[in-house]
Amino acid sequence: MKYRDYIKNVVSSEIYATWSESAIYANTLVIMSFTLNRVYTEWYRNQGYNFTITSSTAYDQKWMRGRNSYENIDRVVDSIFANYLSRPGVRQPIFTSYCDGRRVTCNGLSQWGSKYLSEEGYSPIEIIRYYYGSDMYINTAQSISGVPSSWPGYNLTIGSSGDKVRQMQQQLNRIAQNYPAIPTIAADGIFGPATANAVRAFQGIFNLPQSGIVDYPTWYSISNIYVGVSRISEPN
Numbered sequence: 069m070k071y072r073d074y075i076k077n078v079v080s081s082e083i084y085a086t087w088s089e090s091a092i093y094a095n096t097l098v099i100m101s102f103t104l105n106r107v108y109t110e111w112y113r114n115q116g117y118n119f120t121i122t123s124s125t126a127y128d129q130k131w132m133r134g135r136n137s138y139e140n141i142d143r144v145v146d147s148i149f150a151n152y153l154s155r156p157g158v159r160q161p162i163f164t165s166y167c168d169g170r171r172v173t174c175n176g177l178s179q180w181g182s183k184y185l186s187e188e189g190y191s192p193i194e195i196i197r198y199y200y201g202s203d204m205y206i207n208t209a210q211s212i213s214g215v216p217s218s219w220p221g222y223n224l225t226i227g228s229s230g231d232k233v234r235q236m237q238q239q240l241n242r243i244a245q246n247y248p249a250i251p252t253i254a255a256d257g258i259f260g261p262a263t264a265n266a267v268r269a270f271q272g273i274f275n276l277p278q279s280g281i282v283d284y285p286t287w288y289s290i291s292n293i294y295v296g297v298s299r300i301s302e303p304n
Contacts, residue, residue, distance in 0.1 A: 085138035224282035
């Protein structure tokens with residue numbers, strides 16, 4: 069299954085959507101880093117198994133077939149899915165062990181402990197450093213598999229210009245062929261009111277905040293939908 073869908077499922081299965089946003093962010097980062105460490109190190113495959121990760125909480129983390137994720141958890145995952153946890157001088161994502169902190173304790177993050185820390189005003193990175201040490205930091209992947217071009221590192225809004233704007237406009241125009249409620253715009257590399265309206269229409273269709281600004285979640289949503297509709301139109 070797709071990485072983002074997997075993470076949304078695990079986060080929804082491991083913690084409560086009613087927890088504060090800081091706790092959800094911290095737990096999501098820990099879950100993503102745990103997952104990416106399993107993938108990067110090929111932990112199971114190096115032992116002769118033909119899978120990457122299990123759904124057993126005794127060894128890995130909870131994943132439930134067919135479960136729905138929560139809207140606020142979807143939003144958090146969409147906003148940071150290219151991130152992972154690192155230490156200076158360590159190339160791979162850190163193996164971030166964790167447990168619920170009530171029934172089971174471990175040498176890592178306590179899920180219920182993270183909830184209490186967030187209620188005390190701790191930020192996500194402060195929660196993470198509380199459990200894993202002060203040298204832990206949040207890293208970002210420079211490229212994402214299956215995405216035509218990575219996030220430019222800043223929001224695209226009225227007044228923005230350049231190749232990233234042009235690419236986004238071209239992708240929106242292709243998506244508009246399948247979703248005609250999105251107005252076609254000039255792919256001129258200039259982010260004006262017409263582009264903002266098209267972005268707002270896209271956001272409304274795909275359940276994003278209708279800001280008219282191409283932020284991190286919107287950029288990757290446009291990229292993913294563009295890849296999807298382009299594949300649909302390819303001949304078999």
